[in-house]
Amino acid sequence: MGTAKNTLTVVGLGAGDLDQLPYGIYRTLKQASHLYLRTQEHPVVTQLATEGVTYESFDAVYEQHDAFAEVYEEIVERLLTKAAQEEGIVYAVPGHPLVAERTVQLLLENGPARGVDIEIGGGQSFIDPLFARLKIDPIEGFTLLDGTALAAHQISPGLHTIIAQVYDVFIASDVKLTLMDVLPDDYLVTVATAVGVKGEERIDTVPLFELDRLDHFGNLSLVYVPPAKDERVAYRQFSHLKEIVAVLRSPDGCPWDREQTHQSIRKNLIEETYEVLETIDDEDPDAMCEELGDLLMQIMLHSQMAAEEGYFTVDDVIATLNEKLVRRHPHVFGEKSAEDSEEALANWQEIKAQEKAAKGIDVTTQSQLAGIPRDLPALMYAYKLQKKAAHVGFDWDDIADVYAKVDEEYRELQEASEDERAGELGDLLFAVVNVARFLGLDPEEALALTNTKFKKRFSYIEQKLQEAGRSFEETDLQEMDKWWEEAKHHAKGRE
Incomplete structure (x- = not known):
């Protein structure tokens, strides 16, 4: 040579x-x-x-x-x-x-x-003797990864996985922690050192959590992870979720799932979203985990339906989201900068305007109130309408004027005829939303707090009736008011 x-x-x-x-x-x-x-x-x-x-x-x-x-x-x-x-x-x-x-x-x-x-000039890699020693057929699919730069997203549990360059116990520890993001702690893995070298070969199969406790890591060490057939592993894979949803919608799947359309499960998307919000308010992470899964299921079903119709797949959904996140954060992934959230939001708005222009939307001719989802709850919709109007100067100068508007609308409601009441009540609620905005409060969140408070106090009344062995028919408003005040007192005591 x-x-x-x-x-x-x-x-x-x-x-x-x-x-x-x-x-x-x-x-x-x-x-x-x-x-x-x-x-x-x-x-x-x-x-x-x-x-x-x-x-x-x-x-x-x-x-x-x-x-x-x-x-x-x-x-x-x-x-x-x-x-x-x-x-x-x-x-x-x-x-x-x-x-x-x-x-x-x-x-x-x-x-x-x-x-x-x-x-x-060539040479023999460690792969051939390893396959021979562990009796692995690479045609089943295998992946070779670098132990010094291992990331969880690189790991495909269904393949034979070889992690090379596990030079020492510190790299082994990093490899262990990364694998634990994908595999159970007790999953069996094999550490092989100097495969095929007489007198120096060491091969040990241990539970994953013991990986970095072995004593023969060196320049010729690697970790072999066999293909996973454990449901605990499969259930953590997004690919498995896609497969399950496709099966549910298939001719051999679930009759109910097969019959659904975008329109028939439209309301489910809203309901599941509100159930997630409830877990947030309850500060219940376990329930949140489960409810987020239910919400994701709605996205998967809509994506699967679209795929069957030839429009898009869930992978297209993810790709569109990734592209948008990178595009709208040039201060993170590009050359722009943002020292605070206001600058970041300005970048975001500027890019949104560019996106609309690219779609042929002339923002100069658009209504200033455009862009609010029409199916938002009315309270949230009113709040966003007012924010957009205020952004261009259509707003009260002082909160005292807003309070005066509330008084005015309240009087008009009292004086309204039966046919006028619905409109006048709407005007009053709209004015109250303005108060919330001036105070820097979200009216939806504020009302949600009151709803929760009412539910707790009413439950206290129900508890007292149950303790007394009586029903609502066997009490009166005066007694219920007394318990209501007790509930308020107890709540303040806890605070």
């Missing part, structure tokens, strides 16, 4: 000892004018040293940096500098140069610009 000036040859030391090394790579290592190793912690290196092969390793670089990225960048910089000055440079890495070797990828990316040709 020839070398020339400005050429850096990269070879792999394989996954075992010298007997498993291809002859061509063995000859390249023996004949190298300058041999550099990412690490000397490898069985082949020890055997080459006994044959008189000299080398320089970069193990010391690992001690000089806190992050692997910095280590790899310095190794690559040193190699490219030497390759531009010396002939016959060979760089050897564990396994195969193109399998889980970040330094090699950096060399391939930066070498040509530095006038250095990178020649890949």
Whole structure:
């Protein structure tokens, strides 16, 4: 395997000892004018040293940096500098140069610009001996991940998963915590070190929570996670939810689900939303978790119906949301800045205007009251109408004027004829919403608080009747008022 000036040859030391090394790579290592190793912690290196092969390793670089990225960048910089000055440079890495070797990828990316040709000389990765040792057939599907940069979203529980570069117990601990986001704590995983190396091979299968308690992590260590068939794992996967909803809507699924349309379950979306709000008010996280699931089910059903009609899928829904979130947060994902929430909101409004223009909507001709969902509850709708009108200066100057308006509408309601009452009551409620807005209160939330208060006090009356063994027919308003005042007193005492 020839070398020339400005050429850096990269070879792999394989996954075992010298007997498993291809002859061509063995000859390249023996004949190298300058041999550099990412690490000397490898069985082949020890055997080459006994044959008189000299080398320089970069193990010391690992001690000089806190992050692997910095280590790899310095190794690559040193190699490219030497390759531009010396002939016959060979760089050897564990396994195969193109399998889980970040330094090699950096060399391939930066070498040509530095006038250095990178020649890949081959090698045997750890994957083949691992498959043989654990009797894994990769055709079933497998994924290879980097233990130093593992993220939960990368893990596909249905596949054979190999996590390489688990150099030490600290990386093992990070790997464990990441896997626990996807798998049960007692899920069985296998840690394999120096697979195929006589006298050094260590293979242990342990529950996930014990992963970082093993004592043989090193440069040749990896973690194998078998495919999950446990329902506990499947139930945590979004893909499984999509499959369940598709089955429910299929000819062999649930008759009720099959018969539904967007319109028939329209009200369910609102009901489930209010049930989520109730759990928020009750500060009940367990109930919130369940009710959010019910709300998500409505989104899944509508998305599945749309997919069956050829309009969009739930993946399109997610893609549209992701694109919108990135687009509307340039101060996070782009070059704009926002020092506070007001600037962030200004960015948001500006981008919304651009989006409308892109859709052919002329915002200059639109009503200032446009953009409010017409199916909002009337109290919320009134609040948003007033905010939009106030934004362009159509508003009271002082809250005293608002109170006066409430008094005026109250008198008009008292004087209204039967046919006029509904309209006059609406006017009064609209004026009260204005009071809430001037006070910086949300009228919907304020009324919700009163509803809750009323329910608690009325329940106290029911409790007193039950304790007395009586019904509402057996009491009077005076006695109920007494209990009502008691309920108020008890509530203030707790406060």
